[in-house]
Amino acid sequence: MSVVLHHLEYSRSTRVIWLLEEMGTPYEMVRHQRDPQTFRAPPELAQVHPLSKAPTVIIDGHVMVESGAIIEYLIERFGSETLAPANAKDRPAYLEWLHFAEGTMSGPIIFTALGPRFGGLGPMLGGFLGAEVTKLLDHADKAVTDHEFLVGDRLSGADINMAYLLEVADASKLLGERPALRAYLQRLRERPAYQKSIEIGGPMIFAAMGG
Template sequence: MLTVHHLGKSQSERIVWLCEELGIPYELKRYTRDSVTMLAPPDYKALHPIGAAPVVTDGDLVLAESGAIVDYIIAKYGDGRLVLRADHPDFAQFLYWFHFANGTLQAGMGRLMLLNRLKLAHDNPMLVATKARVDRAFDLVDARVREAEYLAGSSFTTADIMIGFSLTTMRYFQPYDLARWPNVVRYLGRVGARPAYRRAMEKGDPGMALLLS
């Protein structure tokens, strides 16, 4: 059986959410971060050489990386759901936003988090440039969800699942005020109201406040 190894407050929430959206059978194993370092515990790091979330196992397979896991689950268990075919008019948008989530937004927020931990001066050129890049990423998301219900258009897809963590739970690690992006807030209201999202978050991180605004 497919097993989702979920590290609390991590990108593996995407995988729990995906499984709930698809309604497929899976086993959920939860792991707690070290209370001091906030890093994964040794038994989680031992799952895969990268030592980070997410990780799934499926029979003898051990697979890491959010995008790879999402693609694997969709290909093996998705039955064509939550993705757009190549002949769909919004296929390119779907591809772009699916990869934008980790390639641009999450990467930028991760860099900003690390720079802030160095306690650099507020006018440090690297800090200023990184913050501006993350702001531009939020600007792009805000513009997209102003004109479309979901990132790929009218259909909810894995692109929305991929970006959800960066817009919400990632802000526990890198706080970000969304007041400048009202369309993002409205979008989070839409995706955050989905029953599968609510089930996933309650199963994976019970009691955690959801940063949907």
């Protein structure tokens, strides 16, 4: 078994470092830096996968992108006893939350966070996305109110996939008055494997995100 993670600074690939550290799975990491002018990935990453995206992982010779798919597959291979639901009744909610982060939540959060760096979103788009962000964060806040994690009583791949979007929201001052969601994010930050991922991969979020 061999796992090679192509990690790009300030990117979603930090969540895969975190996952691998949580599972104690051996891996090799190849680190890439963004272009200082365009902030885009370097040409070397496109040589690994044509989309030049991070995370990109190579598992036993197979190249994968897409965070949700990578997390789901790695857990199936190496961490199903600890990072997937302990019982079958939680699996539908687990899969829904696992893919919610990138499937539904990512677009409104990322566009809203980046808006100030591109001159703003304008009243129509800004209003639409603002309402979406409120709805999405309220939904996540409700899920962790009186619950330590998104699904069941322990950390799962869904929490690992969600953390990046919450870090973006926090850095962009979007979390607002949501004490349950803030406490949940702090619990994730306090995990040793989360802290190790930052130590190894650098900050998850670009400091200037949100303006």
